[in-house]
Amino acid sequence: MSITAVTTTLDAGVLSIVLNRPEKKNALTHAMYAAMADALERAEQEAGIRVSLITGTGDAFTSGNDLGDFMSAPPQGAEAPVFRFLRAISSAAKPVVAAVNGLAVGVGTTMLLHCDLVYAARSATFTAPFVNLALVPEAASSLLLPQRIGHAKAAELFLLGARLDAAQAEAAGLVAAVFDDAALLSEAATRAKALAAKAPNAVRLTKALMKRQPEPVAARMAEEARHFGAQLASPEVREAITAFMQKRAPDFSKIA
Numbered sequence: 125m126s127i128t129a130v131t132t133t134l135d136a137g138v139l140s141i142v143l144n145r146p147e148k149k150n151a152l153t154h155a156m157y158a159a160m161a162d163a164l165e166r167a168e169q170e171a172g173i174r175v176s177l178i179t180g181t182g183d184a185f186t187s188g189n190d191l192g193d194f195m196s197a198p199p200q201g202a203e204a205p206v207f208r209f210l211r212a213i214s215s216a217a218k219p220v221v222a223a224v225n226g227l228a229v230g231v232g233t234t235m236l237l238h239c240d241l242v243y244a245a246r247s248a249t250f251t252a253p254f255v256n257l258a259l260v261p262e263a264a265s266s267l268l269l270p271q272r273i274g275h276a277k278a279a280e281l282f283l284l285g286a287r288l289d290a291a292q293a294e295a296a297g298l299v300a301a302v303f304d305d306a307a308l309l310s311e312a313a314t315r316a317k318a319l320a321a322k323a324p325n326a327v328r329l330t331k332a333l334m335k336r337q338p339e340p341v342a343a344r345m346a347e348e349a350r351h352f353g354a355q356l357a358s359p360e361v362r363e364a365i366t367a368f369m370q371k372r373a374p375d376f377s378k379i380a
């Protein structure tokens with residue numbers, strides 16, 4: 125794999141991040157994840173970059189994690205390139221646009237859930253065959269995909285390894301628009317440049333507001349349990365339970 129497997133170019137405030145390993149359907153190696161993380165981190169830091177645009181060369185957007193890497197060098201620790209990339213794309217304050225030029229497999233589909241504008245070529249297809257590999261979804265996609273496209277379709281993608289074509293992905297709400305293959309990149313770039321020209325703080329604030337998540341149920345239950353435990357040890361509860369046992373009304377008047 126050469127160093128050029130991910131190329132970046134900056135034009136009119138848009139940092140294009142191009143996956144360029146077409147002979148392997150743009151399967152993502154550690155080095156490619158690292159290069160993508162570097163590029164997204166650079167975009168956050170440089171004032172001249174307003175928008176990132178991710179696309180691929182050839183007939184694939186990406187076939188997902190390089191399966192050879194999975195076997196020979198599985199990601200380990202929070203600083204593993206894949207986790208750096210997922211942190212960068214999921215926490216980017218500046219907008220990220222995706223132009224899905226073909227196959228989007230695994231993280232090729234799940235990364236889209238963190239992008240702000242997703243455009244697809246008519247030939248694009250979307251799969252998330254984690255269970256087929258005896259794996260589970262990543263990138264918070266077990267939360268975000270059902271939220272985005274509904275449980276029914278998400279379950280088919282995740283559990284059965286089913287595929288959405290571009291029109292189905294658009295209908296499901298995974299992509300904003302579908303273009304002829306030859307027009308995809310220029311259509312996506314036009315929109316990315318239009319976004320790059322808009323008021324940057326308004327764009328960033330709007331993105332942040334749109335991405336704000338309701339808490340996951342587990343987080344809510346954990347917080348409830350924390351308060352519940354603290355209350356059980358409190359004077360209020362002691363008074364309430366004592367009053368019950370003494371068959372009288374509780375008196376909370378002395379409690380601050």
Ligand code: COA
Nearest residue numbers: 147148149151187188189190191192227229230231253254
């Ligand atoms: N990791 C490593 N190599 C991959 C790859 C991946 N994720 N996806 C494709 N490749 C390689 C193939 O092994 C093949 O290499 P070779 O030419 O040395 O044999 C080359 O890319 C072309 O792929 P090929 O399978 O011949 O193309 P295709 O059009 O018939 O099928 C895919 C494309 C993406 C459907 C198929 O390659 C595939 O299912 N890949 C695995 C996808 C996957 O499971 N990703 C992880 C999800 S969690």
